[in-house]
Every structure is written in structure tokens, then in C-alpha cells.
Amino acid sequence: MRASSPPLAATPVQPVTSLAVVARRAEAVVLPLGALLVGFAVFSLFLLVQGKSPTEFFALVYRGGFGTGFSWQNTLSRTAPLLLAALCVALPARLGLVVIGGEGAIVLGGVGAGFAGVVLSGAPAAVALPLMLGFAMAIGALWIGAVGALRHFRGVNETIASLLMAYIAIALMNHLVEGPLRDPASLNKPSTAPLDDALRVGNLPGWDVHWGLAFGVICCVLAWVLIDKTTWGFAARIAGGNVRAAQVQGLPVGKLILGFTALGGAFAGMAGFFEVAAVHGSANASLAGGYGYTGILIAFLARHNPLAIIPVAILLAGFEASSGLVQRRMDLPDATVLVLQGFVFMAILISETLYGRFKIFAPERWGTP
Secondary structure: OOOOOOOOOOOOOOOOOHHHHHHHHHHHHHHHHHHHHHHHHHHHHHHHHOOOOHHHHHHHHHHHHHOOHHHHHHHHHHHHHHHHHHHHHHHHHOOOOOOOOHHHHHHHHHHHHHHHHHHOOOOOHHHHHHHHHHHHHHHHHHHHHHHHHHHHHHOOOHHHHHHHHHHHHHHHHHHHHHOOOOOOOOOOOOEOOOOOHHHOOOEOOOOOOEOHHHHHHHHHHHHHHHHHHOHHHHHHHHHHHOHHHHHHOOOOHHHHHHHHHHHHHHHHHHHHHHHHHHHHOOOEHHHOOOHHHHHHHHHHHOOOOHHHHHHHHHHHHHHHHOHHHHHHHHOOOOOHHHHHHHHHHHHHHHHHHHOOOOHHHOHHHOOOO
16 A cells, blocks of 8 residues: 655745735835925925925915815816827827827817818817718827837837927927918917807816816826726737737737727827817917826826826825916916926936835735844
């Protein structure tokens, strides 16, 4: 009779506790928040060098962006395009793509919406507005989707391509509103013909904030569902982690790149639609308001999480809403808020190098010296 073999020693397994789960998730919150505070601290030194009070500056920012009901409405009105511009960065980023040319899709989407509004003048709003929105989103999707196509088919760096295409888009917008699409009555500020009142997007009930805010929030939620709850989102995350591994597993990397860049561009084109139909009433040079570039900062600060984009966009919109008050009260240039955003963005980029370096956020390393 054969002797029974000794039982195999069990391999120790790190227990999955609620504390371990919290630690893993805390890194994505603590590091961006720390980077934000570091950016504020460096900017405070910048103000002190100029003999200005950082305390007064941030107090004015709070008052101008969040201190009153009027301030909140002003902030939320600026939040709508920022939400959609940030999604234009966040969606391709899940594939490891750094697309920073959303400004181009915004301005061309706005021009497309303005042109469609003129063509559809006199049509019922229930027909014209969806067509204007669809046209603006299609232009944005084609513009940023072309960046994805250049990346996939020709290996062109998407960061450089999207940035250069943004400059082309702004030049094309200026040509169109000052030339073929210009309303002869727009003397001092060239623009397309004003939209009919029936084709203007109104405000949310009881708020002095247009419907773009609601659409932006809904798009962020839908983008989160796409990324976190669907097979396409899972495939995008796999491809973003390792393209070679995704290709070996048979994932359609090319379709993912084209689809996610086009969808991001469609969101940016939607932002252009609301800027024309809800804010300006026509397409003009004001479409190039820098929302696409601020969206880059928002997406990185939110770690490309569509749900986190919502509070971050509100915060940055509050900064922009308070810039006029800061300029009047502290005798600072209007671009001071842009300097603040620059310091924060640099801090965020530096913080990207710190992920995975802190033992406190890695439960599997808690038992190691």
C-alpha cells in the first residue's frame, strides 16, 4: 500500500479587505488632489512676487465663481462646453491616445451648426434643432476621427496631428465666417446670419443656464457606462494598457481607435452647437474661446474618468467665471487665471510619474519591508 503524499503547503494569499480596496482607489483621488494643491501653492508664490495677496485672490475666485446664485449660474453656463471638451480628451485617452485638438472640433461644429441654422431657417424647431445638432456632431466626429485614422493607418502621432488640425480648424472658421458664410449686416464682428428665435436653445426650467449643461452631464454618464460597463469599453482599456496584447487576443484595435476618437470629436462638436444655438446666436470668432484647451486640464485632473470630469469641470468653470472680478479688484490681467491653470497642469503632469510609487496605496506590498 502506497504511503499517502504529504499535503501541499497552501500559498499565502493577501486578503481582500475593505481597507485594501479603499487604498487602491484612494491613489486616483489623493494624487490629483495633491497636485491641485501644489499648483495652488506655486501660483500663490507667483502672486506674492507681484505683491498681490493669494488669500484675496482665492477669496475673489470663490465669490465670483461660487459665492452667490448669480455666480453659480455663470459658472454652470461655462461648465457645459468644458464637460464635452474634456470627453474629447478622456475617451481616446482610454486607448492610450493623447488627443489635444478638441478646440478644432468645437469651432467647426459651431460653424456647421450656424450654417445649418441658416439653411433651415423657417423650419420647425423640432426638426431643425436635431439636424443642427447632428450636423455639428458629424463634423466634430470626422475632424477628430481623422486624427485617429492618421494614427492607425499612417502611424502619425495623434498629439501633434490633433494640435495642428486645431490651428487649421480655427483658420478655416475665420475664413468661412469672414468670407462665404458672412452675414453682410455683421460689420464690426464678422459672423454668420443670426439664428431664428425658434432655433435658439433655451434655459433649464427655473435656471439661467442653458440645456447644454444637462446634455453635458448626460454625455459624461453615458461615456462612463460605455467605458466601465460594456465590452467595447473593456476592450478599449485592454488596448490602452498593451496594444500588442490586445492585437494578439484578436481585439479590433483599429475600430476602437477610430470609434473612440470619432465619439470624442462628436462630443466636442456638440459643444460647438450649444455655443452657437444657446450662447452666441451665430457662428463667429468667439467660438475659439479656449474651451478645448481647458478640457485637456480637466480630463487629466479627472484621470480620464467621465464621472470625475463633472466636479472638476465645475471647479475650472468657476475659476474662469471669476476672472473678470479678479481683474477689476486686484488689477491683474485677465490671463491670470490661465497662469493658474498652467501651474496646475504642470503639477498634474508631474504627479503622473508618482503612480505606483507609494506603498500605502499598494496593499500587496504592505507586508514587505
